[in-house]
Amino acid sequence: MAESLHSGIWEISYIELTLRLVLAAVLGGLIGLEREFGYHPAGFRTHILVCLGSALIMILSIYGFTQFAAESNVRMDPARLAAQVISGVGFLGAGTILRTGVSITGLTTAASLWVVSAIGLSVGAGFYFGSVLVTVMVLFSLFLLNKLEKSFSQTKKFREIRIQIPDGSTALNVTLAKIAEFGLSIHKIQIENPIVGTEAEERVVTVRLLVKAGKPAHFQKVLLALPGIPGVRNVECE
Structure with missing residues (x-):
């Protein structure tokens, strides 16, 4: 039992x-x-x-x-x-x-x-x-x-923007000014090794910008404005 x-x-x-x-x-x-x-x-x-x-x-x-x-x-x-x-x-x-x-x-x-x-x-x-x-x-x-x-x-999130510009171009200074104009703060700037472009004398660098936007709408406006800057070849974000 x-x-x-x-x-x-x-x-x-x-x-x-x-x-x-x-x-x-x-x-x-x-x-x-x-x-x-x-x-x-x-x-x-x-x-x-x-x-x-x-x-x-x-x-x-x-x-x-x-x-x-x-x-x-x-x-x-x-x-x-x-x-x-x-x-x-x-x-x-x-x-x-x-x-x-x-x-x-x-x-x-x-x-x-x-x-x-x-x-x-x-x-x-x-x-x-x-x-x-x-x-x-x-x-x-x-x-x-x-x-x-x-x-x-929402207002504390960091986002990364990647742009490609010719090495030595003034496009980076214009980009930074445009970002500040829309009220975004830049916390980190990283420039990657230049890449040889289609022309022998042209070298393109990728710039990574870690930014923080007060409002999501400001971040979207920056993304729309950056491709129109002379010298900016490509804009990506995360």
């Missing part, structure tokens, strides 16, 4: 198994939808797969070795596979982090993948309330707090 009760702890019905996997797919998909709507690297299907896989690994870790539960020399450890998910999902998150110039994107998506894996583990362990609660909190953070964050950081 005692052995039967002991073995029952490590068993799960097909209905309960299905419930956990379906719930993991739903909760992961809800978070993935927000990422999908924002055109982020990891979207709807990726989050479902991460959450579903985590849930299955958690279920496997708890119930996948029931045939050894009654062995006297075997000690069941439900957390052994879950620990590998927590550390192993990092490589997937790292693939969504991109650095372009001075800007880094994908950090929030990487964090959402990590949280989704934790939600999957919780669902797989049958911790339903905590899983649903965290999903609601994550969606609140991604939807509402994202808008609040943008409203605070």
Whole structure:
């Protein structure tokens, strides 16, 4: 009788198994939808797969070795596979982090993948309330707090402008004056090595300007004005 009760702890019905996997797919998909709507690297299907896989690994870790539960020399450890998910999902998150110039994107998506894996583990362990609660909190953070964050950081965000001008040209001085005219502050100027142009005597340099605009509209006006400056060959921004 005692052995039967002991073995029952490590068993799960097909209905309960299905419930956990379906719930993991739903909760992961809800978070993935927000990422999908924002055109982020990891979207709807990726989050479902991460959450579903985590849930299955958690279920496997708890119930996948029931045939050894009654062995006297075997000690069941439900957390052994879950620990590998927590550390192993990092490589997937790292693939969504991109650095372009001075800007880094994908950090929030990487964090959402990590949280989704934790939600999957919780669902797989049958911790339903905590899983649903965290999903609601994550969606609140991604939807509402994202808008609040943008409203605070909109006037503090640094942007990079890249222009190409002939080496030794006065176009840089005119560009700097034009940027100041629109109320943007310049925090860093970096001039890259000159590149030989179409003509033998022409050398073109790329100038990187790290600027901060008081209003987004001012930044857009600068981008429209810079191509009209004599000597400015190309204008790019991040």
